Amino acid sequence: MTQVLCDYLRVWELLRSVTLVPLQPDRFVWEWSADGSYSVSSTYRAFFAGSTLLLGAKKLWRVKAPPRVKLFFWLTLHRRLWTAVRRKRHGLQDSDECALCNQEPETGVTGGHLFLGCVFARQVWFATLRPLQLSSLMLAAEDDDVGVWWLRQRRRVDSASRPLFDSLLLLVAWSLCKERNCRVFRRPHSTVQDVARAAFKEGEDWAMAGFAPMSVLASLWSQNGDVMEHNSRIQ
Template sequence: MAVEAPQGAAAVAFGSSSGRAVGSRPSESLLDGSHGSPVGSWPRNLAGITILQSVIQSWEEGTAQLGLSPSKAEKTVAAGMAAVSMTVILGNGCSSRLWTDSWAPVGPLCHFEPNLFAAISNAGRRRSVKDGLFQNRWARDIVGALTTHADRFTWKWSADGKYSASSTYRAFFAGLTVLLGAKELWKTKAAPRVKFFLWLALHRRLWTADRCKQHGHQDDDACFVCGQAAETSDHLFLGCVITRELWFSLLAPVGLTALVPEGAEDIGPWWRPQRQRLDHDARPSFDSLMLLISWSIWKERNNRTFSRAVAGTQELLRNVVREAEDWVQAGFETLAVVCPIWSCNTVVM
């Protein structure tokens, strides 16, 4: 809660068996070194703080009825409670203490800069905000050396604390969310509309039969290519029996039989590990090949769905080869290494 501290208000007192004077601040005993580092402070003028005063008064009355008095530990806890519960709305700065009251956005300065506070004299620790800031009197209250070591600057973005351009560059991308397939798809040589198509496929945003059924657009979710299972993206591109036959017929002539999909899988997690199995120089061709086959499967699916035109396996293979040749003529040279092999292969043609 925020507390405004006007001048002239009576200070709250902690009754104790040690004979502390009425009106003394509970945190003063914490600043003389007997209780270690300061845990907070209590404003001298607390007009209007009726709730916390009532709690403390009820606690003291309860302990008094039992013939007990607050211990030092209990007073420390109470002072800490006051420190974390109250802030000062700064007015003229005459009543709030510069170092131990919570008048700044960072809280008590003794907590914010404990090393500097340790070098402040006892008199300086009791200065008000107004008195301490006037002509920088707080600086003249420094009586001890802050440290004997030279200043050292550390860079937070590197493990050894030293600046580096690479750590700075990585810091600009801290918290970056990596999108599935974004890096690989960006570098793949293919037409923009084909890239956009595969982006939708990677994130399950193609209007396959199962998605249309989920949205109430149709009652049946059977695969339009094979008719043997629900048409999901996983099934359509990698699990369908006709799709797998197409993959095998196109990958076998170029020596990539090991990369033929074995069943329905998510196309994104399947694509990335498969390309890692190839040499770095062969990956661009495989990436374009993967987009080409997936795009051809999607076009065949749409032909069967909307035009009721069904292409046989051999016709579908020839369509893929012609599409690949068109891509090469359009400037996507990554497929130039496979087109001659497909054209000479009797299985494909």
């Protein structure tokens, strides 16, 4: 009831200064468009009035990857990852130790440790990037925001290869997250070699499903099979 009265008083205050002109027809003005005319598009834009842009959002939805993987990375960009530190803070577990490396706390709601700083994760990245001659892109600080790192590193790749790099990023991040979850829920652990192989296999499945950049990656990985096998043994 209080809210209704407040709304009434607000409308009354706004209308106090309004003077009606006799015999002049009313004119409806839609304030969300430049010409005052209503349109569906202007209504849609009005829903986002006052919102802020999410870094990397537009580029993410253009990436060739399954919807569930893009949604996972969307949550990462939104800082919604349930890291070990966050789970411990909410009383869901006793330790904040990284499940992949068992060496340091899994910090960073933006995936800094899980995707970039973890020793295990860096080995997986090395195993997948070196056959593509992109291992230099792995240089990153542990406290980096994975979204900032992605946008910065993709600028170092030529424009023709960026769709391929974008798909690769989501594939590896997705594979690392799945392996982390397996360890959190006490399922069988995989080695760096196993995770790399699983990523390659999933990339092939993506390619068969029609994600064109992955077909290029699968071909490159296949051509460099011996190199991948050697590098994925680094533990």
